[in-house]
Amino acid sequence: MSSADFLLRNVLTADQVRVDIEVVAGTISRIGGELTSPFPVVEGNQNLVLPGLVDLHTHLREPGKESSETVLSGSQAAVKGGYLALSAMANTSPVADTAGVVEQVARLGRDAGLCDVFPIGAVTVGLKGESLAELAAMAHSAAKVRIFSDDGNCVSDPLLMRRALEYVKSFGGVIAQHAQEPKLTSGAQMNEGVVSSRLGLKGWPAVAEESIIARDILMAQYVGSRLHICHLTTKGGVELVRWAKSQGMAVTAEVTPHHLLLTDELANSFDPVYKVNPPLRTQADVSALRAGLADGTIDIVATDHAPHPSEEKDCEWSAAAFGMVGLETALSVVVETMIDTGLMEWEKLVDRMSLAPAAIGGYEDHGAIAVGRPANFVVVNPKERWTVDRRTLQSKSSNTPFDGRSLPAKVVHAFYRGVQVLNDGQLTGSKYE
Amino acid sequence: MKRAHLLSTQELTRADALEILDTARQLSRATDGAIRKLPTLRGRTVVNLFFEDSTRTRLSFEAAAKRLSADVINFSAKGSSVSKGESLKDTAQTLEAMGGELMIIRHSASGAAQRLAESGWVKSHIVNAGDGMHEHPTQALLDAFTIRSHFPEFDRDFTGLRIGIVGDILHSRVARSNAQLLTLLGADVVLIAPPTLLPIGVDTWPVKISYDLDSEISSLDAIMALRVQSERMNDAFFPSEREYAREYGLAGSRLRALKKNAIIMHPGPMNRGLEISAEGADSKQSVILEQVANGVLVRMAVLYLLMGGAPIPTEGVLV
Structure with a gap:
């Protein structure tokens, strides 16, 4: 359907100003206190209005693993979690390493019509780390790819990484690096430390992440390129990025909600729902990540939403797949770890989960609520707590590590280009066409 | 000993450990001499679930079960269950359906025994016979x-x-x-x-x-x-x-x-x-x-204590 004109009444902005927002033809026409408008009213009940959340790291599994997730089911999960822009990682089957595949993913996103789906292109052919994929073809395709990543694999070859960083400068691209030195993590199962020593699970040293971060921030600076570090997990990694920023280097970094809340102690259960790449780390790392997100060293929160079918988790640890779903819980986990702890205000949350990721990805229709901009915003009740139930997740997969956990903040409404796609926490069935 | 499984030494109290060792000694005395079999687990079924080659450990558990008169079902698969196409869950459930009450598991994955005990896949008692680099x-x-x-x-x-x-x-x-x-x-x-x-x-x-x-x-x-x-x-x-x-x-x-x-x-x-x-x-x-000899005695004690067999007679009987 096309956008209906409406007035969202009585909501609070992230800086606690009470406003009404009028939307005409999918665009914000007026913002102000106590507006009068001829259009139907959607009552905001003094809940928060936030620009739609933007995820730079989503595994949508289509094409290839549609039993785990599709672009449609992932879009539905996104909307329930307050996301209106997703970035589909390239590790599909076939890999998103050609213009054809990224255009297919973009089209599937438009067909779903619930949020924007921006494909991420692979850096190397087949994610194999051997030769560069046709990056310019993907950039100049209808999908207009700007973020490239071999996520799941590290671009570990330093020469290939240098070339990729240089090459994407011609079209303003960014390389999103999965920082994991493969030689140091062969067969690794969990964070290397006290817990792995007792459990006899092969350790994944922090230095395997940090050594790649150190190498790549130096290299990005050397060739004058933009570097984005995916899912930072270690205290040392935060220190390296903080140093790089202090030197004025063009590096950005993300952290996942699960790394802000969970630690490697959970592996004591041997339940693979806690198996994730990069692995859950220690409490000291969690504290450093929270501090880094609060002070801006870490620019954004990204979900690394990674759906897997139950048989890939209902097994012994070493046989299980890495990954956790996260779109529907991300906002609540960030509220729990950053706002309810007093580390951040809502304005900063909006920056870390919408404005900054939109800026990194170049997603111009996202990140702000302003007159003349597309009506991409969500209404959130910050006070309502809810209990995560893996059986009622919208995602096709249920591998959440938060099952049974009570979390704050509930997404009430979502408007995508003016179309109300979520009403009172339920998908409306409407979509933008 | 009030526990359903033996998964690791981490979970044992000092009293648990001494009880197992004392029981093994008691069994040693009862089985001394020519008559070496006890009727305490007669009619009960024990499964050897070996996903990793270990003839010695399997034979030791088998001898222990047989000396307690239990029936033994042996399953062995080289390599991981996954590479064979059947999951640990399916294998365990299949063997339980054949009447297994206690499963002795050897697996290359750390935590496999605990997973079997805590995942709800089976109801059997679980004994860890070596899981990856974790415990034995x-x-x-x-x-x-x-x-x-x-x-x-x-x-x-x-x-x-x-x-x-x-x-x-x-x-x-x-x-x-x-x-x-x-x-x-x-x-x-x-x-x-x-x-x-x-x-x-x-x-x-x-x-x-x-x-x-x-x-x-x-x-x-x-x-x-x-x-x-x-x-x-x-x-x-x-x-x-x-x-x-x-x-x-x-x-x-x-x-x-x-x-x-x-x-x-x-x-x-x-x-x-x-x-x-x-x-x-x-x-x-x-x-x-x-x-090696003591291994059989200790494993008898573990099976006996977990399965709650009939009292140990003061001397073995021919059965």
């Missing part, structure tokens, strides 16, 4: 039983005994289980290995760490040499077998440096000439074959 609790129990029989003055408390474990601690479930259990019983445990074969985080274990076998050996009451897998060389854990044997092998002058009443142990199978010399393996101080 019955090996530690049989080692404790063996140490106890040689040091009767430390019968209920190992405080004052000093026990060295030499070799590939990093990859060893035997080392993890022994470090925990022997410490629980009061012993001082020294882990002796090159730094490459010690896990990051070992400094938090309740043990002493040493890189130097020669400086430790004369203070030990028992020394346990661990099997060294030759594939470790490929991952650069140590330069060569020759260098390993020279630095950490239980051989030559080291044997003479041992206390006269110290015992030499090895969980088997041995690499003679690598972690232990033939002289060491065959020495009068070696108790390696006793360990």
Whole structure:
């Protein structure tokens, strides 16, 4: 359907100003206190209005693993979690390493019509780390790819990484690096430390992440390129990025909600729902990540939403797949770890989960609520707590590590280009066409 | 013992451990002599679920079950369950459907036994017969039983005994289980290995760490040499077998440096000439074959206590 004109009444902005927002033809026409408008009213009940959340790291599994997730089911999960822009990682089957595949993913996103789906292109052919994929073809395709990543694999070859960083400068691209030195993590199962020593699970040293971060921030600076570090997990990694920023280097970094809340102690259960790449780390790392997100060293929160079918988790640890779903819980986990702890205000949350990721990805229709901009915003009740139930997740997969956990903040409404796609926490069935 | 499973030594209390060891001793007395079979688990079914080759451990458990008159179903698969196409869950459920009440699992994945016990896949009692690099609790129990029989003055408390474990601690479930259990019983445990074969985080274990076998050996009451897998060389854990044997092998002058009443142990199978010399393996101080015999007794005790069999008769009967 096309956008209906409406007035969202009585909501609070992230800086606690009470406003009404009028939307005409999918665009914000007026913002102000106590507006009068001829259009139907959607009552905001003094809940928060936030620009739609933007995820730079989503595994949508289509094409290839549609039993785990599709672009449609992932879009539905996104909307329930307050996301209106997703970035589909390239590790599909076939890999998103050609213009054809990224255009297919973009089209599937438009067909779903619930949020924007921006494909991420692979850096190397087949994610194999051997030769560069046709990056310019993907950039100049209808999908207009700007973020490239071999996520799941590290671009570990330093020469290939240098070339990729240089090459994407011609079209303003960014390389999103999965920082994991493969030689140091062969067969690794969990964070290397006290817990792995007792459990006899092969350790994944922090230095395997940090050594790649150190190498790549130096290299990005050397060739004058933009570097984005995916899912930072270690205290040392935060220190390296903080140093790089202090030197004025063009590096950005993300952290996942699960790394802000969970630690490697959970592996004591041997339940693979806690198996994730990069692995859950220690409490000291969690504290450093929270501090880094609060002070801006870490620019954004990204979900690394990674759906897997139950048989890939209902097994012994070493046989299980890495990954956790996260779109529907991300906002609540960030509220729990950053706002309810007093580390951040809502304005900063909006920056870390919408404005900054939109800026990194170049997603111009996202990140702000302003007159003349597309009506991409969500209404959130910050006070309502809810209990995560893996059986009622919208995602096709249920591998959440938060099952049974009570979390704050509930997404009430979502408007995508003016179309109300979520009403009172339920998908409306409407979509933008 | 009020527990359904034996998954690790970490979960055992001192009282649990002593109860298993005392029961093993009681079973030893009851089965002494020619009549070696007890009727206590008659009509009960035990499953050997072996996803990793280990003929010795499987036979030991099988002998233990049969001496208690239990029926035994053996399952063995080389490699992982996944590479065979059938999952651990499906295999376990299948064998339970065949009447299994207790499953003895050996698996290359750390945590496989705990997963089987806690996932809700099956209702059976679970005994861990070695899971990856994690634990091998019955090996530690049989080692404790063996140490106890040689040091009767430390019968209920190992405080004052000093026990060295030499070799590939990093990859060893035997080392993890022994470090925990022997410490629980009061012993001082020294882990002796090159730094490459010690896990990051070992400094938090309740043990002493040493890189130097020669400086430790004369203070030990028992020394346990661990099997060294030759594939470790490929991952650069140590330069060569020759260098390993020279630095950490239980051989030559080291044997003479041992206390006269110290015992030499090895969980088997041995690499003679690598972690232990033939002289060491065959020495009068070696108790390696006793360990094997004690393994059956300790495993009988574990099966008996978990399955709650009929009281142990004072002597065995022919059945």
